[in-house]
Amino acid sequence: MTFYKKIxxxxxxxxxxxxxxxxxxxxxxxxxxxxxxxxxFETGKxxxxxxxxxxxxxxxxxxxxxxxxxxxxxxxxxxKTTATIVSQVQLTAVxxxxxxxxxxxxxxxxxxxxxxxxxETIKSVFLFIPYLTNFKDSDADGVPDDLDVDPADPNSxxxxxxxxxxxxxxxxxxxxxxxxxxxxxxxxxxxVNDKAAFAREFVLDSIxxxxxxxPFNVKVQRSNFFLRxxxxxxxxxxxxxxxxxxxxxxxxxxETIADVDTLTVRNKEILIFNTDDPDTxxxxxxxxxxxxxxAGIYMPLDAAFFQENILDKESGxxxxxxxNFKNYLRGIHISIRQSDDIYMLLNMFGxxxxxxxxxxxxxxxGTATDVTDDTVETLESSYVFxxxxxxxxxxxxxxxxxITGNVVNTFVNESYxxxxxxxxxxxxxxxxxxxxxGAGAYAELKLFGEDDAxxxxxxxxxxxxxxxxxxxxxxxxxDRETLDAAGGTIxxxxxxxxxxxxxxxxxxxxxxxxxxxxxxxxxxILFYDGLLSKExxxxxxYRVRITDYINSLVLRDAENVPIGLTLTSDIxxxxxxxxxxxxxxxxVSKKIPIMSIINPLGTVLFGSNVDASNxxxxxxxxxxxxxxx
Numbered sequence: 001m002t003f004y005k006k007i008x009x010x011x012x013x014x015x016x017x018x019x020x021x022x023x024x025x026x027x028x029x030x031x032x033x034x035x036x037x038x039x040x041f042e043t044g045k046x047x048x049x050x051x052x053x054x055x056x057x058x059x060x061x062x063x064x065x066x067x068x069x070x071x072x073x074x075x076x077x078x079x080k081t082t083a084t085i086v087s088q089v090q091l092t093a094v095x096x097x098x099x100x101x102x103x104x105x106x107x108x109x110x111x112x113x114x115x116x117x118x119x120e121t122i123k124s125v126f127l128f129i130p131y132l133t134n135f136k137d138s139d140a141d142g143v144p145d146d147l148d149v150d151p152a153d154p155n156s157x158x159x160x161x162x163x164x165x166x167x168x169x170x171x172x173x174x175x176x177x178x179x180x181x182x183x184x185x186x187x188x189x190x191x192v193n194d195k196a197a198f199a200r201e202f203v204l205d206s207i208x209x210x211x212x213x214x215p216f217n218v219k220v221q222r223s224n225f226f227l228r229x230x231x232x233x234x235x236x237x238x239x240x241x242x243x244x245x246x247x248x249x250x251x252x253x254x255e256t257i258a259d260v261d262t263l264t265v266r267n268k269e270i271l272i273f274n275t276d277d278p279d280t281x282x283x284x285x286x287x288x289x290x291x292x293x294x295a296g297i298y299m300p301l302d303a304a305f306f307q308e309n310i311l312d313k314e315s316g317x318x319x320x321x322x323x324n325f326k327n328y329l330r331g332i333h334i335s336i337r338q339s340d341d342i343y344m345l346l347n348m349f350g351x352x353x354x355x356x357x358x359x360x361x362x363x364x365x366g367t368a369t370d371v372t373d374d375t376v377e378t379l380e381s382s383y384v385f386x387x388x389x390x391x392x393x394x395x396x397x398x399x400x401x402x403i404t405g406n407v408v409n410t411f412v413n414e415s416y417x418x419x420x421x422x423x424x425x426x427x428x429x430x431x432x433x434x435x436x437x438g439a440g441a442y443a444e445l446k447l448f449g450e451d452d453a454x455x456x457x458x459x460x461x462x463x464x465x466x467x468x469x470x471x472x473x474x475x476x477x478x479d480r481e482t483l484d485a486a487g488g489t490i491x492x493x494x495x496x497x498x499x500x501x502x503x504x505x506x507x508x509x510x511x512x513x514x515x516x517x518x519x520x521x522x523x524x525i526l527f528y529d530g531l532l533s534k535e536x537x538x539x540x541x542y543r544v545r546i547t548d549y550i551n552s553l554v555l556r557d558a559e560n561v562p563i564g565l566t567l568t569s570d571i572x573x574x575x576x577x578x579x580x581x582x583x584x585x586x587x588v589s590k591k592i593p594i595m596s597i598i599n600p601l602g603t604v605l606f607g608s609n610v611d612a613s614n615x616x617x618x619x620x621x622x623x624x625x626x627x628x629x
Contacts, residue, residue: 041626041627041628042626042627043470043624043625043626043627044624044625044627045622045623045624045625046622046623046625047620047621047622047623048447048448048458048620048621048623049448049608049620049621050445050446050447050474050608050619050620050621051429051445051446051449051450051608052429052430052433052443052444052445052565052607052608052609052619053427053428053429053430053443053444053445053446053562054423054424054426054430054433054434054441054443055424055441055442055443055444055581055582055583055590056421056424056425056441056581056582057439057440057441057442057579057580057581057582057592058245058439058579058580058581058582058587059243059244059245059439059579059580060243060244060411060438060439060577060578060579060580060592060597061241061242061243061244061577061578061579061597062242062243062244062246062408062409062410062411062597063239063240063241063242063406063407063408064239064403064406064407065407065409065577065594065597065598066573066594066598067132067206067345067346067347067348067569067598068083068085068345068346068348068407068409068598069083069343069344069345069346069409069411069438069598069600070083070084070085070334070335070336070343070344070346071083071209071216071336071340071342071343071344072209072336072338072340072341072342072343073208073209073343073600074209074341075436075489075600075601075602076486076487076488076489077417077420077482077483077486077489077602077604078413078414078416078420078436078440078602079413079414079415079416079417080413080414081343081411081412081413081414081438081600082338082411082412083343083409083410083411083438083600084249084333084334084335084336084409084410085333085334085335085346085348085407085408085409085410086223086225086227086249086331086332086333086334086407086408086410087331087332087334087348087351087387087388087405087406087407087408088227088326088330088331088387088388088405088406088407089325089326089329089331089332089353089385089386089387090322090325090326090385090386090387090388090389090404090405091319091321091322091325091385092383092384092385092386093383094319094320094321094322094325095315095319095320095321096314096319096383097314098118098120098311098314098357098359098381098383099118099120099359099360099361099379099381100114100118100359100361101115101118102314102315103314103315104315113362113371113374114361114362114364114374116360116361116362116376117360118359118360118361119359119360120311120314120357120358120359121307121311121357121358121359122303122304122306122307122311122355122356122357123303123356123357123358123380124300124303124356125300125301125302125303125305125306125353125354125355125356126298126299126300126301126353126354126356127220127258127297127298127299127300127301127351127352127353128293128294128296128297128298128350128351128352128353128354129296129297129334129346129347129348129350129351130294130295130296130346130347130350130351131202131204131205131206131207131265131295131296131297131344131345131346131347132204132205132206132345132346132347133202133203133204133205133294133295140154140166143158143165143175143176144201144202144203147176147201147203148165154166158175158176159174159175159176159177161177161186161188162186162188162189163175163188172197173198174198176201177198197271197288197289198271199268199269199270199271200268200269201267201268202267202268202269202294202295203267204265204267204295205345206344206345207265207342207343207344207345208342208343208344208490208600209340209341209342209343210341210342211340211341211342212265212342213265214264214342215261215262215263215264216261216263216264216336216337216340216342217259217260217261217263217336217337217340218258218260218263218297218299218334218335218336219256219258219259219260219334219335219336219337220256220257220258220259220299220301220332220333220334221253221254221255221256221257221332221333221335222253222254222255222256222257222305222329222330222331222332222333223249223252223253223254223330223331223332223333224252224253224254224330225247225249225252225330225331226326226327226330227240227242227326227330227331227406227408228240228406229326229406239403240406241578242406242408243578243580244409244410244411244438244439245410245411245439245580246408246410249333249410250333253333255302255305256302257301257302257305257332258299258300258301258302260299260300261337263297263299265342266295266296266298267295268295269292269293269294269295270292270293270298271289271291271292271293272289272290272291272292272293273287273288273289273290274288274289274290294350296346296347296350297346301353306355309329310355310383311355311357331406343600345598348387348388348407349388349389349390351386351387351388352384352385352386352387353384353385353387354382354383354384354385355382355383355384355385356380356381356382357380357381357382357383358378358379358380358381359378359379359381360376360377360378360379361376361377361378361379362374362375362376362377363375363376363377386405387405387407388403388404388405388406388407389403389404389405390402390403390404390405411438411439413438413439413440420434420441424441424582425582425585427583427584428609429450429607429608429609430443430607430608430609431606431607431609431610431611432479432482432604432605432606432607433476433565433604433605433606433607433619434602434604435492435495435565435566435567435602435603435604435605436601436602437492437566437567437596437597437598437599437600437601437602438597438598438599438600439579439597440602441602442564442565442566442592442596443564443565444500444562444563444564444565445474445497445562445563445564445565446562446563447560447563447621448560448621452560455560456560459553459554459560462554463554465627466627466628467554467623467625467626467627468625468626468627468628469547469550469551469554469623469624469625470547470624470625470626471545471547471622471623471624472545472546472547472549472550472551472621472622472623472624473543473544473545473546473547473621473622474497474543474544474546474619474620474621474622475541475542475543475544475619475620475622476495476541476542476543476544476565476605476606476619477540477541477605477606477617477618477619478491478532478538478539478540478541478542478603478604478605478606479604479605479606479617480538480539480540482604483538483539483603483604484538489602489603490601491532491538491539491601491603492532492567492599492601492602492603493522493531493532494522494530494531494532494542494567494568494571495530495542495544495565495566495567495568496530496565496566496567496568496571496593496595496596497530497544497546497563497564497565498563498564498566498574498576498593499549499561499563499564500561500562500563500564500590500591501559501561503576503591504574505571505574506528506544506546506548506549506563507525507527507528507545507546507548508548509525511527511548512525512526512527512528513525513526513527514526521569521570521571521572524571524572525571525572527545528544528545528546528571529542529543529544529545530542530543530544530568530571539603542605546563549563550623564592564593566592566593566595566596567595567596567599567601567602567603568593568595568596568599569595569596569598569599570595571595573594573595574593575593575594575595576591576592576593576594577591577592577593577594577597578590578591578592579591579592579597605619606618606619607619608620
């Protein structure tokens with residue numbers, strides 16, 4: 001049965017003495033009473049104070065990240081963040097031969113008449129960097145859930161052409177177009193689909209700003225800064241780390257390789273079809289796709305630069321191996337114009353540079369020994385450079401795939417408002433908690449007491465009370481007044497807590513629950529929660545369950561260390577990276593979750609040192625327990 005009872009002073013004496021129980025004079029709802037193993041028991045809930053300390057991040061490690069950022073992010077509370085990228089360029093095949101023969105063998109040779117000066121000439125060069133795309137398709141009908149009229153029904157007809165989405169998928173028709181081949185006849189009655197492929201449409205993740213629907217500028221420059229692969233300070237046994245405030249790369253920039261003002265956000269593939277061969281009358285090669293360019297930045301680069309620095313270096317030492325090449329063409333610097341309000345998260349591991357060129361070749365017309373019918377033709381070929389490869393986890397082995405190629409993000413933040421700066425530099429218990437992704441801000445929390453002795457005494461009291469901890473939660477209330485006054489804040493969807501001593505997550509992956517086969521990271525680790533609760537589409541609070549962590553303190557004598565609080569883009573990724581953090585006016589090295597580094601968002605939460613008007617939003621630890629009498 002349900003009833004009300006007062007928590008006795010004897011049960012809470014250890015807490016009341018230090019003044020940490022805000023509820024010792026309040027009535028607590030008891031949620032049940034019964035028998036455990038034949039013994040009477042009682043249940044209750046107690047509330048403890050939590051002490052929060054803001055930490056300003058000066059810089060974060062931004063090499064070998066899973067996701068990279070580019071552009072200008074306008075945060076109405078924290079100001080503007082500008083992100084640029086410096087990347088190595090890698091040969092996908094070392095000592096490449098352009099055309100059929102290496103340059104030193106191209107001069108005419110009487111005994112080998114097919115060897116001629118090939119005159120390799122750049123036709124075009126394109127840089128491609130994929131966006132983060134979402135192709136979650138719950139009903140496997142070929143339509144992303146966010147575009148599907150009914151994502152749970154493969155027999156829905158999203159484009160309304162009389163064929164179900166699944167029928168169109170099977171027939172290689174476009175389920176988002178009533179007329180796949182554009183001949184004016186609806187797919188449902190068209191007996192001939194005259195288009196063998198169509199461009200898929202994606203839902204784009206993680207592109208921000210008013211510039212999404214406007215042309216924007218991307219500039220690519222040659223960088224002469226040498227990005228080392230290995231750290232000489234670690235006897236070349238570890239990867240070289242680069243930080244968001246790394247050396248001023250701008251002073252190492254030379255030639256401009258591209259400066260394009262007309263780029264737009266593109267959520268569809270680009271299909272490049274083959275050219276029809278007139279000699280094959282029965283086959284129309286123009287109906288087959290030569291190349292598919294996914295959703296992303298796709299822009300031309302300067303042909304003359306690649307003619308001089310790549311094609312004309314054929315057979316030279318510069319292209320002999322990647323070590324030589326990285327020392328020769330040290331990298332490229334990618335930026336977006338300061339006035340463009342657009343910010344994007346990019347998959348640099350799918351990035352590439354494709355160099356298309358023509359060359360001369362002898363066609364012997366099938367008579368290798370008869371040169372009288374030989375003709376000289378102009379042929380086309382291409383060579384692809386990668387930027388970085390190997391990111392991620394092998395799904396079969398669970399092991400990290402080694403990363404090759406260095407890519408570094410730089411972040412430049414506007415100076416924060418004085419109120420925020422003062423709070424970040426304060427060593428005292430926080431009234432407001434300031435969280436900002438990238439090289440921004442995070443918080444550290446102390447449970448039970450500001451000093452270790454007080455916390456240890458409270459944990460010892462809980463042990464002596466023989467409580468069974470049923471649930472322990474932290475509730476973080478959003479400072480709506482601050483967010484509403486700023487306007488336009490994109491609120492982070494999830495918070496992440498980690499043990500600052502071990503750098504591990506506070507949730508227990510063994511006892512956690514995630515929706516089966518989901519690709520949505522917000523539908524994973526649901527017992528832990530940490531998700532933003534909203535009312536009228538505005539964030540109100542985040543609840544984070546740390547039951548396993550509290551039990552580790554009570555039952556397994558784990559050390560009660562400060563808990564880190566950050567934002568997260570993917571709660572399943574618990575990797576951390578080095579960061580330079582300000583503590584008591586001094587810069588110290590700390591570990592910060594990588595998933596907060598790649599997140600540009602920010603928010604403001606209530607801390608535990610709130611004024612009287614916000615006591616109902618005070619940060620506290622709630623523990624529900626069972627006690628055997």
